[in-house]
Amino acid sequence: MNMLxxxxxxESWQPGLSLDSRDAVFEHMLSALCNQAFFQINPKLDKATILKALIDREEQRATGIGSGIAFPHARLELLQHPLLAIATLAKPVMFDTEPIQIVCLILVPQSDSSTSLKLMSQLSKIFRxxxxxxxxxxxxSPEDLYALFKAHNPRLDRPLLASDIMRPPRWWVRPEDRVSKxxxxxxxxxxxxxxxxxxxxEILGEITVDGLF
Structure with a gap:
């Protein structure tokens, strides 16, 4: 299966957007994606529900991955098939504390979390x-953006590995930090x-609750 x-x-290729907030980016991208053809396949969904799911996920943890890239995503019970959209922003927009200029929006059915992870894995490789x-x-143009990704022939056929989805640690300490910290x-x-x-x-080791309390 090809990622594309x-x-x-x-509708999935949205270059050069001029928007001033994270939520405005989501709304603009969804307005293009959620067209008549989308609702014919997903008649029980509406744009407001999808937007709320994306924002709720961002509030749990911002989806920026570094280098000005974000993977906002949501799992939707009533969605029939996975959907990917990619946008670029004329000027960076803050996702929490990270300035973002490339947005890869991923929607998957509630029961299909593996596709979401595979999409993120392939996108991460492309953006390295x-x-x-x-x-x-x-x-x-949308055609130019599509052609760039098509040239990479991003496949989702192989098994997902831990290295495909790992991220830098969110929390960490240095060897010289005080134990109180x-x-x-x-x-x-x-x-x-x-x-x-x-x-x-580079991870040298770990400190566990058992070692502190």
Whole structure:
């Protein structure tokens, strides 16, 4: 299965949007996606429900992954098939504390979380190269944007690996940090363990609740 099978023709490719907030980006992208053809397939869904699901997910944890890229996503009980849309922004928009300029919006049925993870994995691989990100931002039309992704032939056929979906640790301490900092971080955020990393963000070990309390 090719990743592009989850996109619509023009509606999924939205380059050069001029918007000033995260929620405005979501609304604009959904307005294009949620057309008559979409509602013929998903008659029990409405744009407001999808928008709320995206915002609720962002409130749990912002979906920025670094390098100005975000993967906002939602799992929807009444959605019939996965859907992917990609937008670029003329100027960065803040997703929590991260400025975002490439938005990959992913919608999947409630029971199909694996497709969401596979899409994120393939997108992450495509965006690893600085040159690719620059080309995506420079795309002037939906056709140009589509062609860039098609050239990568992004497949979803192989098994998903842990390395495909891992992210840098959200919480971490350095070896020289005081234990009081670690215990406060773990207590406030309800963490059973926190990794200890060096200056290169390489994990050296971990501190667990058992070792503190």
């Amino acid at each position: 099978n989850y996109t619509q023709r023009r 190269a600085d040159a690719t990100r620059e080309q995506v931002l420079a795309a002037a 670690c215990s406060h971080m773990m207590g406030v955020n309800g963490l059973p363990a926190v990794p200890v990393v060096n200056e290169n963000q």
